[in-house]
Amino acid sequence: MGQITSVDVNKDILIDSLKAQNARLKKLLREIAEERDRYKSLWETNRIQNEFSEKERKANRRLEQEKKQERLLSGVKSDGVPIAHAADSIRSYDEMCVVLDKLKNTGRMGIRNWAMFRCGICFGLRASDLVKLKWGWIMDDDGEFRDRIPVVESKTSKINRCFISDAIKETLTEYRKWLGGRNCSPDDYIFSKNNGGRLQEQSYSRYLKSAGKEAGLPIHISSHTMRKSFANIVLCVHDGGASDNTIRDIQGLLGHADVRVTMKYLKETTLRYDAARKEVSDFVLGRTDVNELVITQQKNNDDVYKVCMEILEKVA
Incomplete structure (x- = not known):
């Protein structure tokens, strides 16, 4: 009878240990899922920011090109100094x-x-x-x-x-x-x-x-x-x-x-x-x-x- 009780006790300890490990694994999986969701959220945020930044860069570039075009037509630089023209050769x-x-x-x-x-x-x-x-x-x-x-x-x-x-x-x-x-x-x-x-x-x-x-x-x-x-x-x-x-x-x-x-x-x-x-x-x-x-x-x-x-x- 004593040997049977010992086996029963060891079996209960093993079950408790497996349950504890299972709980830790579930917790770890939840943490991994949370971390994955966090990184996914960060990636999406960065993607949106980069997309916005690219649009902003293109808009700024277009604006700068328009300003440059206006300066060329006006004949003066942004600081008000006249734009120098390249010298020409005489033609005859x-x-x-x-x-x-x-x-x-x-x-x-x-x-x-x-x-x-x-x-x-x-x-x-x-x-x-x-x-x-x-x-x-x-x-x-x-x-x-x-x-x-x-x-x-x-x-x-x-x-x-x-x-x-x-x-x-x-x-x-x-x-x-x-x-x-x-x-x-x-x-x-x-x-x-x-x-x-x-x-x-x-x-x-x-x-x-x-x-x-x-x-x-x-x-x-x-x-x-x-x-x-x-x-x-x-x-x-x-x-x-x-x-x-x-x-x-x-x-x-x-x-x-x-x-x-x-x-x-x-x-x-x-x-x-x-x-x-x-x-x-x-x-x-x-x-x-x-x-x-x-x-x-x-x-x-x-x-x-x-x-x-x-x-x-x-x-x-």
């Missing part, structure tokens, strides 16, 4: 002459402004590099013009070896005659202020903008117009037009990573640059038949291929 020889005439005949330093615009187009330099040119760089000790000058570019620190063309010589000769020996020593700036100090490029840009408005031209003129005009003239006049496109095509066919390598194949680089500057000079002096700056010749792929084959035969 006639336009260039109109601008030069306005510069030359406006203000006491008109001849300087005229000379700087003419030389700026011929050199193809930035205004920041033009204003730092000195007479001693252009002319030797005997008062003769040098063949070329090395210019360390302010923006890139690269050396630009500029050919001194006939147009530059003619322009600076007339300018020096007007100066009458004043501010003409080797250490003097070529395009200086009236007192001999260095001219600020921003000041010169204002002269150009004023001349452009007086001329009534439908283009935006500033100091960078000189550099853009130089590039446009080269593209339209040099090598029959579109020579840069042709060189780029040849570069791709030959597999050159750098176009300068291609130019070494085609011709000695400095001579090509000199030829381009000479043709810009002829344009400025009115020696070409070109008036409208429009590309007159496009070379097709067959022409480019023939050139490439000739190059490959030479280097093989």
Whole structure:
């Protein structure tokens, strides 16, 4: 009888233990379900917030775009400062002459402004590099013009070896005659202020903008117009037009990573640059038949291929 009682007692303990474990499991399952519901609620809340935030971002972006559109139409920035327009190139020889005439005949330093615009187009330099040119760089000790000058570019620190063309010589000769020996020593700036100090490029840009408005031209003129005009003239006049496109095509066919390598194949680089500057000079002096700056010749792929084959035969 005692053994049976012992078994009954152990059985009751086991049942109680299982019931306790079952209760703990149920509690754990409830906690897990509550946690799951909590995370589900948080996820849904975050989803709604993100959706709202995305809608808000899109609305803010549209609003900002509308404001930007309004500023562009009004011509002023949000702080009230006028929006600067990118400089345009001159579009013809006639336009260039109109601008030069306005510069030359406006203000006491008109001849300087005229000379700087003419030389700026011929050199193809930035205004920041033009204003730092000195007479001693252009002319030797005997008062003769040098063949070329090395210019360390302010923006890139690269050396630009500029050919001194006939147009530059003619322009600076007339300018020096007007100066009458004043501010003409080797250490003097070529395009200086009236007192001999260095001219600020921003000041010169204002002269150009004023001349452009007086001329009534439908283009935006500033100091960078000189550099853009130089590039446009080269593209339209040099090598029959579109020579840069042709060189780029040849570069791709030959597999050159750098176009300068291609130019070494085609011709000695400095001579090509000199030829381009000479043709810009002829344009400025009115020696070409070109008036409208429009590309007159496009070379097709067959022409480019023939050139490439000739190059490959030479280097093989």
